Amino acid sequence: MCKDVTISEIKEAQRICLERGIPFFAYRLPDSGNFCFGAQISGEVAGNCSPSVFLEDSGFLFSPFHVANNSPVRFLRNDIDLSKAGDLDILKVTPKKNVPDTVPVGEIGKGIYIKQAERVISALRSGKIRKAVLSRVRQFFCDPYKKAPEWFDGLCETYPDAFVFLVSIPGETLWMGATPETFLRCSASCIQTMSLAGTKRKDDFSEWGEKDREEQRIVTEYIESCFRNIVGTEPLISGPELRQAGVVSHLCTMFTLNKSLSPGEISRLINALHPTPAVGGFPLREALKIICETENRERRYYAGYLGPVYGNGQFDLFVNLRSMELFRDRVELHVGGGLTALSDADSEWNETEIKSRTLLNLIE
Ligand SMILES: C=C(O[C@@H]1C=C(C(=O)O)C=C[C@H]1O)C(=O)O
Numbered sequence: 539m540c541k542d543v544t545i546s547e548i549k550e551a552q553r554i555c556l557e558r559g560i561p562f563f564a565y566r567l568p569d570s571g572n573f574c575f576g577a578q579i580s581g582e583v584a585g586n587c588s589p590s591v592f593l594e595d596s597g598f599l600f601s602p603f604h605v606a607n608n609s610p611v612r613f614l615r616n617d618i619d620l621s622k623a624g625d626l627d628i629l630k631v632t633p634k635k636n637v638p639d640t641v642p643v644g645e646i647g648k649g650i651y652i653k654q655a656e657r658v659i660s661a662l663r664s665g666k667i668r669k670a671v672l673s674r675v676r677q678f679f680c681d682p683y684k685k686a687p688e689w690f691d692g693l694c695e696t697y698p699d700a701f702v703f704l705v706s707i708p709g710e711t712l713w714m715g716a717t718p719e720t721f722l723r724c725s726a727s728c729i730q731t732m733s734l735a736g737t738k739r740k741d742d743f744s745e746w747g748e749k750d751r752e753e754q755r756i757v758t759e760y761i762e763s764c765f766r767n768i769v770g771t772e773p774l775i776s777g778p779e780l781r782q783a784g785v786v787s788h789l790c791t792m793f794t795l796n797k798s799l800s801p802g803e804i805s806r807l808i809n810a811l812h813p814t815p816a817v818g819g820f821p822l823r824e825a826l827k828i829i830c831e832t833e834n835r836e837r838r839y840y841a842g843y844l845g846p847v848y849g850n851g852q853f854d855l856f857v858n859l860r861s862m863e864l865f866r867d868r869v870e871l872h873v874g875g876g877l878t879a880l881s882d883a884d885s886e887w888n889e890t891e892i893k894s895r896t897l898l899n900l901i902e
Pocket residue numbers: 671673719734735736737753788816817859860872873874875876877893
């Protein structure tokens with residue numbers, strides 16, 4: 539699906555699609571020099587069913603944190619992928635669609651966040667929940683429809699080891715990000731995922747504290763249990779090691795299974811992995827309950843997963859983090875962090891501030 543396309547062709551195609559209301563996706567895989575693009579020029583964007591339905595197709599999967607009316611599973615086809623000389627011209631003559639503007643969620647400022655964090659921390663200290671990921675929304679007023687192609691280019695340049703993406707479903711949503719976190723990658727003979735948790739500033743060289751190590755351990759043990767219960771084979775596990783993600787560093791453990799799995803096993807693995815305690819918490823049900831009651835908003839596509847699916851059962855899916863939703867006059871960054879009984883509300887706020895620099899450094 540990914541042809542040799544230049545960044546200027548990608549930017550031009552993005553501009554045309556944004557202007558004409560054509561559904562499209564653009565991405566650059568981690569540590570790759572290839573830019574990929576796909577636009578769906580006919581029919582409705584598919585969705586409203588289980589993400590697994592699409593894993594044998596070719597296109598781009600966009601799956602929310604929670605499936606809801608305003609955030610269904612979406613799957614974009616790549617009718618146009620810029621592989622042919624006339625592809626840009628086809629986009630230019632695709633009829634323009636007038637679509638309604640989408641509605642922002644609203645900023646969640648420091649006062650509200652600190653109250654929410656204190657509430658979650660006291661539940662964590664009562665011992666029923668070990669970890670819960672609390673997130674917030676940060677707004678920035680600007681002209682996203684004009685700027686998006688430049689930002690995409692800038693993110694690719696600045697974060698070579700991130701999955702950089704821009705995905706547009708006109709009238710529904712437009713997201714962009716540079717995520718460091720693999721959800722699940724599947725090639726002909728290898729399955730890979732990661733446990734990514736624990737955060738400090740990139741220039742903080744102190745030892746990792748117990749809070750970060752505990753946060754990481756919870757995710758690692760959870761992923762191990764998913765493999766044990768569903769695949770029955772232990773993957774190769776390496777780490778935790780320090781992993782730089784732009785402005786921050788994380789602890790990262792890699793899981794590699796050198797084996798191909800049946801579509802049924804893959805689908806069960808995906809269902810078990812999402813959401814991992816890296817973006818949800820542990821135990822899952824109790825953590826999701828407190829997140830939902832405390833955040834009091836739909837996360838929509840934040841902390842869901844997304845990426846290209848190649849049509850042969852192979853795919854590269856990533857967690858939707860370090861990302862933002864784009865509106866006519868502003869962007870909304872979604873940013874969160876894992877809380878445990880050892881958390882301090884102010885430090886957690888600072889962590890979300892630092893993580894939001896991943897995108898703000900480029901767009902401000
Ligand atoms: C939730 C986010 O990041 C996740 C939470 C982390 C943490 O709590 O240390 C680290 C990496 C991610 O798994 C985010 O960036 O919004």
